[in-house]
Amino acid sequence: MSDSVAHLRHPQLGILKGRRTNGAVQFLGLKYGVLKHRFAVPEINLASQEQDIDATRYGPPVIYPPESCEMEMSFIQQSLDKPVVPPPSDLEGLNMNITVPLFKGEVLPPKDSKLPILVYVHGGGFTFGSSSYPHYDQSHIVEMAVESGQPLIAININYRLGIPGFLTSEELRKRGHFGTNNGLRDQQTAFKWIKKYIAGFGGNPDAITAIGQSAGAASLTYHLHSREPLFEQCILLGGTFLMMRAGDFQVAEKVYKGVIKDLGLDQLPASEQIKSLLEMNPSDFLQKVTPTMLLGPVVDHDIIPEVASFSNIRDTDQFPLPGRKWCSRLMSVDSEFDGTIMALVNLNAREKGIRAAFQESVRSHPQLQQHTATCEKILEFYHIKDSTSDQDALLRIISFVTDIMFYAPSVALSQTWEKSYLCHFNEGNPWPGLYQDRANHMLDIAYLWQNFNHTLAEPQKAVARVFADHIISFTAGQEVVPSFMPDQRVTVYGPSSQGFSSCFGHMEDEGITARRTALFRLAEEAGGMDVLLNVVSRFLMG
Structure with a gap:
């Protein structure tokens, strides 16, 4: 990467100094x-031209667990060199990186060029993640877009995580100035900032495609509750509000009390507890609070008005979703073995005895206790028998998790959108590790951003290129893949080991999709997909 710089005179922000790559300029750490x-509650950072802006270095990340970047790369099973990044900051972490193309390697886009925008919201279970992670670098896809004749501007953002991002309680809310779902509010503030200022970078504020992965994808589905349009198109990579369901205030209250106890504040009056929360070193949040605390989105009747379910998302009266009107197109991409993320954070540690534990969990589930035959059909469907080893049972349970938490929600959302595109990422992981040769969770973004191409063989690079090219074309408004409805056409990426990079097919073509469509008939017998989702959730909760 070149160390040279480039300057942009922004009509509202003033003169910005950015970092040049081979074919792009990155304006980093923009608050x-x-x-x-x-x-x-976040407020939009309004422009000031009092001084030039040095945007050649990453801004500070938000508070997140140390070594989480290395942990994410271990999920991918391949590492990259980490950039130099300032220490995490409580108040200065709400920044973004904007990557702008260079034309012919020299010329920034004119301010009136109106390029489409691709905005990435990272995952990490609402606990970790940062726009400065090297595997999220967007310079390669911006350069690739120029080469393909469809230039775009790419952006990735930080947002508050963990306790600062999602802690809430009745006591906090009574204070008036404490919001709920602050991490989601941060994201919405970022989209509003982009709409306000992106034209000065040569972007079109009316052509924003939001793309999220895992918790980032779930976040985008939550934003579809907004009455104010935030983006024009949406791409979901392995995540929805069905996969990461919002909790309620009762659950949030229990989490709050647990956090207060872990921090040693439970003997203080409520006002002193809040004062301590505001003033204590944020490192205490990471060092003292139990990592299993369920900090995440909650139904607050504002950002999130109600819990999504398979049964209600089809009903526009029961589950009004304003985004159906302002988000014109929705692409959903699930991976063949997405459930690996739940294995990494939960199931792998429970491998010993997991077969018997899963059988018992299914058979004793309150919604299935009167349906013994259905319980046995679920276990038979995934070939989990008394003779199954724990090692084999673990892989089959991961398949169950994949189907119910990732594949089925992807289909359900695609069925509810007027213009939707259902895609399956089936490329096997090329690197040594637990999930080599499987399309594990997070591999999609490793291929999309092109940052690992130097480690890929040519057939694997071809999958990465066609996947990224389709995302680029979608961002440009092209009809590059077939619509899912009404004929249930799908797009499949990989596996290159079978000699192709991508193909088109029909949802029922299981030989192409590598998906179990009989799952939907099984769900009907069980009383609906929500029952199976509850079965999965209960087992993951232990």
């Missing part, structure tokens, strides 16, 4: 949100 304190 989009202002926080009065760590739990505050």
Whole structure:
């Protein structure tokens, strides 16, 4: 990567100094949100031309667990060199990186060029993640877009995680200035900042495609509750609000009390507890609070008005979703073995005895206790028998998790959108590790951003190129893959080991899709897909 710089005169922000790559300029660490304190509702950072902006270095990340970047790369099973990044910051972490193409390697896009925008919201279970992770670098896809004749501007953002991002309680809300779902509010503030200022970078504020992975994809589905349009198109990579369902205030209250106890504040009056939360070193959140605390989105009747379910998302009266009107196209991409993420954070540690534990969990589930035959059909469907080893049972349970939490939600959302595109990522992981040769969770973004191409063989690079090319074309408004409805056409990426990079097919073509469509008939016998989702959730909760 070149160390040279480039300058852009932005009509509202002033003169920005960015970092050049081979065919792009990156404006790093641009602050989009202002926080009065760590739990505050974010305010948009308004432009000031008082001084030039040096955007050649990453801004500080938000508070997140140390070594989480290495952990994510271990999920991918391949590492990259980490950039130099400032220490995490409580109040200065709401920043973004904007990658702008260079034409003929020299010329920035004119301010009136109106390029489409691709905005990435990272995953990490609402606990970790940062726009500065090297595997999220967007310079290669921006350069690739120029080469393909469909230039775009790419953006990735930070947002608050963990306790600052999602802690809430009745006591906090009574104070008035404490929001709920602050991490989601941060994301919405970022989209508003982009709409306000992206034209000065040569972008079109009315042509924003939001793309999210895992918790980032789930976040985008939550934003579809917004009455204010935030983006024009949406791409979901392995995540929806069905996969990561919002909790309620009762659950949030229990989490809050657990956090207060872990921090040693439970003997203080409520006002002192809040004062301590505001003033204590944020490292205490990471060092003292139990990592299994369920910090994430909650139904607050504002950002999130109600819990999504398979049964209600089809009903526009029961589950009004304003985004159906302002988000014109939705692409959903699930991976063949997406459930690996639940294995890495939960199931692998429970391998010993997992076959018997899963059988018992299914047979004793309250919604299935009167349906013994159905319980046995579920176990038979995934070939989990008394003779099955724990090692084999673990892989089959991961398949169950994949089907119910990733594949079925991807289909359900695609069925509810007027213009939707259902895609399956089936390329096997090329690197040594637990899930080599399987399309594990997070491999899609490793291929999309092109940052690992130097380690890929040519057939694997071909999958990466066609996947990225389709995302680029979709962002440009092209009809590059077939619509899912009404004929249930799908797009499949890989596996290159079988001699192809991508193909088109029909949802029922299991030989092409590598998906179990009989799952939907099984769900009907069980009383609906929501019952199976509850079965999965209960087992993951232990």
